[in-house]
Amino acid sequence: MNTAILLFQCLLIYGLSYVVWHLLKWRLVKSSLDNVPGPPPESFVKGNMRQFRSLESVKFQRDMVDNYGGLVVRMHGLFNRPALYIYDPKALHTILIKNETIWEENPGFIAINQALFGPGLLSTLGEQHRKQRKMLNPAFSVTHMRFMLPVFYDTCRRLRDAISRRVKDAPQEIDMANWMGRTALELIGQGGLGYSFDKLVDDKKDVFAESLKRLFPIVSELGILPLFLPQLRAIVPARLRGVLGSIVPIATARDMKRNADLVAQKSQKIYNSKKRAFQEGDEAIGEQIGQGKDIMNILMRANMSLSDKNGLPEYELVSQMSTLVLAAMDTTSNTLSQILLLLAEHADVQQRLRAEIIEASGGEDLPYDTLMQLPHLDAVCRESLRLYPPLQWSSRVATQDTVVPLSKPILGVDGTLITEIAVQKGTEAFTGVLGCNTSKAFWGEDALQWKPERWLSPLPDSVTEAGLPGVSGNLMTFLGGKRACIGFKFAEMEMKVVLAVLLQSFVFAPSGKEIRWIPAPVFYPTVGEDSRYPQMPLRVATYSN
Ligand code: HEM
Numbered sequence: 346m347n348t349a350i351l352l353f354q355c356l357l358i359y360g361l362s363y364v365v366w367h368l369l370k371w372r373l374v375k376s377s378l379d380n381v382p383g384p385p386p387e388s389f390v391k392g393n394m395r396q397f398r399s400l401e402s403v404k405f406q407r408d409m410v411d412n413y414g415g416l417v418v419r420m421h422g423l424f425n426r427p428a429l430y431i432y433d434p435k436a437l438h439t440i441l442i443k444n445e446t447i448w449e450e451n452p453g454f455i456a457i458n459q460a461l462f463g464p465g466l467l468s469t470l471g472e473q474h475r476k477q478r479k480m481l482n483p484a485f486s487v488t489h490m491r492f493m494l495p496v497f498y499d500t501c502r503r504l505r506d507a508i509s510r511r512v513k514d515a516p517q518e519i520d521m522a523n524w525m526g527r528t529a530l531e532l533i534g535q536g537g538l539g540y541s542f543d544k545l546v547d548d549k550k551d552v553f554a555e556s557l558k559r560l561f562p563i564v565s566e567l568g569i570l571p572l573f574l575p576q577l578r579a580i581v582p583a584r585l586r587g588v589l590g591s592i593v594p595i596a597t598a599r600d601m602k603r604n605a606d607l608v609a610q611k612s613q614k615i616y617n618s619k620k621r622a623f624q625e626g627d628e629a630i631g632e633q634i635g636q637g638k639d640i641m642n643i644l645m646r647a648n649m650s651l652s653d654k655n656g657l658p659e660y661e662l663v664s665q666m667s668t669l670v671l672a673a674m675d676t677t678s679n680t681l682s683q684i685l686l687l688l689a690e691h692a693d694v695q696q697r698l699r700a701e702i703i704e705a706s707g708g709e710d711l712p713y714d715t716l717m718q719l720p721h722l723d724a725v726c727r728e729s730l731r732l733y734p735p736l737q738w739s740s741r742v743a744t745q746d747t748v749v750p751l752s753k754p755i756l757g758v759d760g761t762l763i764t765e766i767a768v769q770k771g772t773e774a775f776t777g778v779l780g781c782n783t784s785k786a787f788w789g790e791d792a793l794q795w796k797p798e799r800w801l802s803p804l805p806d807s808v809t810e811a812g813l814p815g816v817s818g819n820l821m822t823f824l825g826g827k828r829a830c831i832g833f834k835f836a837e838m839e840m841k842v843v844l845a846v847l848l849q850s851f852v853f854a855p856s857g858k859e860i861r862w863i864p865a866p867v868f869y870p871t872v873g874e875d876s877r878y879p880q881m882p883l884r885v886a887t888y889s890n
Pocket residue numbers: 466467478533537668669672673674676677680734735736738739740822823824827828829830831832833835836
């Protein structure tokens with residue numbers, strides 16, 4: 346163990362000096378962004394990054410959106426690194442689409458995802474990412490959503506029965522965040538992996554699910570350490586990384602390694618059983634959980650039909666499993682919690698929505714196209730995603746000196762008009778989803794109000810003509826470009842099936858307890874002082890007309 350600690354210390358010192366040089370160099374260069382208005386840094390070391398990533402993050406972003414005049418705001422990264430907060434549509438379009446090869450995903454984000462999942466969609470770059478994305482795309486198509494819908498309905502009926510049993514005698518206070526979390530996990534389990542995590546009956550815990558759920562909280566417990574991962578990866582050979590992960594004298598880092606290993610082993614096991622079913626033929630596939638309709642099945646089948654050059658190695662396929670679960674779980678379940686809370690607070694919208702669903706379905710499961718086109722259901726989902734996007738921003742880094750054009754000139758600090766911003770290699774661009782979603786310039790004076798009916802008539806020209814490069818109609822919630830959310834149709838279908846099934850059976854009302862939303866970085870609801878766990882009590886009653 347002593348040699349291990351010594352080895353680790355040497356690496357740490359070497360790594361730190363490398364890191365310090367890379368961070369301090371920003372002190373020496375004059376930034377081309379100095380003329381762009383923005384909030385002052387808190388300190389040289391922190392820049393604005395503490396404010397941007399802490400509990401006050403929404404307030405801080407509002408301040409940037411409301412008080413600096415332009416659709417682009419200058420920020421300060423760690424150690425004075427130049428950074429921009431951007432919600433200018435033309436600038437976003439350049440970064441996410443036109444000049445996508447110049448603006449890469451943040452290396453820190455890639456490194457931590459690599460440590461958690463291995464080489465999955467969230468942890469690869471360039472050609473490798475493109476190839477994976479191409480293989481995964483068909484599994485997220487509308488055709489495939491139609492195919493999976495019955496599996497979603499089955500799971501949601503189990504959810505309904507579970508809640509029915511609890512409220513059948515009298516209305517009860519129910520922690521809906523917990524049920525939304527369990528449902529989202531089961532849906533991505535069945536729809537994504539062909540695996541059942543949770544029968545939604547009793548409260549037995551699944552070991553795989555528990556390890557998966559630990560991964561993100563562990564990363565936040567590590568604080569700023571993951572920021573040094575890219576440098577560490579640059580100096581530690583791949584073969585030593587695993588060993589190093591198991592012996593680092595930081596308990597949380599070892600914990601991360603242990604959980605990531607457990608998840609990888611379990612994913613491999615599920616993968617192996619699917620491979621066996623493939624060898625046995627169609628009947629064996631049909632008997633699997635998810636009836637062979639899951640995303641991994643599609644991927645494995647697609648891979649078999651490719652030539653060696655175009656196919657993916659097994660470990661890249663296995664890495665997609667934990668990637669998908671983590672990307673799908675909290676985002677969708679917390680959005681659903683948010684929608685249920687809004688419906689509880691707006692009884693009239695809830696009743697109108699329920700009437701629409703009951704009338705359309707007449708007691709039957711709705712076909713995909715009808716479900717996706719119910720006007721009130723669609724409006725409620727969109728409006729909630731607009732005002733409460735579960736991820737508020739994403740980050741990209743310029744891999745070379747470049748230019749970002751603006752749709753509207755901004756007034757520089759020196760009084761001149763800026764129509765495009767020259768940025769240096771290494772500059773971070775934060776794509777401001779919150780800025781896009783709530784800008785009065787786009788949405789009008791009522792931009793900050795939750796008004797589903799705004800989606801029932803044509804949107805203002807200021808929105809449709811802005812040309813926001815989002816994948817999902819005028820919203821940046823799922824981002825845009827080559828790394829946009831691949832699962833947005835999955836998420837939309839999931840939200841709609843859950844709401845359609847629940848609203849036919851139950852009425853939701855506020856519990857009277859104050860709900861707080863914590864950015865972690867995906868927003869989750871909580872109550873009271875102990876805010877470590879998602880929690881959202883609502884008063885639930887059986888619906889009878
Ligand atoms: C309301 C729900 C969801 C929201 C708001 C959301 C949002 C996002 C955003 C903003 C990104 C881009 C992240 C970045 O580059 O920084 C992303 C990526 C991704 N999402 Fe989602 N997501 C949701 C649900 C889902 C679901 C249900 C799945 C899978 C079934 C999924 C799978 C993914 C994957 C795999 C990526 C990485 C794509 C890539 O890098 O190529 N997401 N999501």
